Amino acid sequence: LTDLVVPGTIWLIGYDPKTGDERWRVSGLARITCTSPVVGDGMLFTASWTTGGDRSAERITMPPFEEFAAQYDTDHDGRFTFAELPEGPAKQRFKHLDGNRSGFVERAEWESMAAIFARVENQAFAVKPDERGGLSDAGVTWRFKKGLPYVASPVFYQGRFYMVKNGGLLTCVDPQTGTPAYLEERLGSGGDYYASLVAADGRIFVTSQQGVITVVAADPAISILAKNDLAEPIHATPAIIGDTIFVRTAARLFAFRGSAKDADEKR
Ligand SMILES: [Ca+2]
Ligand SMILES: [Ca+2]
Structure with missing residues (x-):
């Protein structure tokens, strides 16, 4: 069964790609949702955040x-x-x-x-499909309200769920339980994060809008392996093809490839 999954204001909606008919919906997204959902372990994960949507003193409410x-x-x-x-x-x-x-x-x-x-909720959640392949609030296994991204989509990689909050704060969540392996760990590279998280070779690549790509080990404890400052703004998500990572900055397209030494170590 294949659905077209569309996140929007409040609702995550699944459509039949053949007919465009709505098949299911799950509530609990932010007022503005920029991120794409991700899948893993037979579940769908999403994370969204917009100003004024936290359950705090800053929450925007409109009087009658x-x-x-x-x-x-x-x-x-x-x-x-x-x-x-x-x-x-x-x-x-x-x-x-x-x-x-x-x-x-x-x-x-x-x-x-x-x-x-x-009705809006700033949060991440995991949802399991029912026997008919539909998603609903009843299938939600956990909801989590910290460390949320604004534009950068999260990533599911090697059995863990990662997301980056503006300011350079990385959170790693156990996808089964919704408990954080680590929470809002400082990467030391501030500013906003527009590029989505990508992962390969046991690493998570976290790209700041200011142009710093922080490489983090895909481990349950935070471990920063490298920081690469490309000295130009980056809004685009890096693309990984084989052993090459392509990065588009404001003015250039870079391709980085693992060195021969790295390749030798892997054999
Ligand atoms: Ca009017
Ligand atoms: Ca008037």
Whole structure:
């Protein structure tokens, strides 16, 4: 059975590729999901994070329409103009809120966005298919809310699940139990992480937007093997073909190949 798996706001949805019909959905994604899910050990894993979605003091919530209108709908026409909204998350997202581009945020628009903000979850989770190959909330084996990536997709490699949080914090999770082998270990290379994690030859390659590729052993304890500063921004995910890793920086395409000495050691 093959499904087209599409992560979006709140929902991870599986479609029948032949008909486009929805076959299943699982809840628990962030408001904006940039990452791709990964598979391993007969499960599907996903991790997503967006500002304002953590269950903390910084979580963005929208008050009921009536409550907000009583305070800010100053001309009492039952909708908000940009000028009426106070400084804050709603005003910052005015274009997003005004879905029908009327120039006003109407009640329905306010309420649908409020429902999204109430439902989003920044988290990683693992989900097992049911006997029909469908995924649902009932099949979720664990959910994990730390060390989450924004743009960089996680990787499943040699029986472990890895993800990198902006700032250069690497987390390794046991895919069976959802417990971390290590949590938010500092790679020492800050900034954002756009390139997805890739793995080969017992190593995880973690690429920062500032251009540093940190090579970490695929072990249950953090072990940094090398750091390579390519001195140019990197947004693209490195590609591994055979014994060569291709890296596209802002201005160049690099190919790195294992040295003859390495090859000898492997024999
Ligand atoms: Ca108004
Ligand atoms: Ca509108």
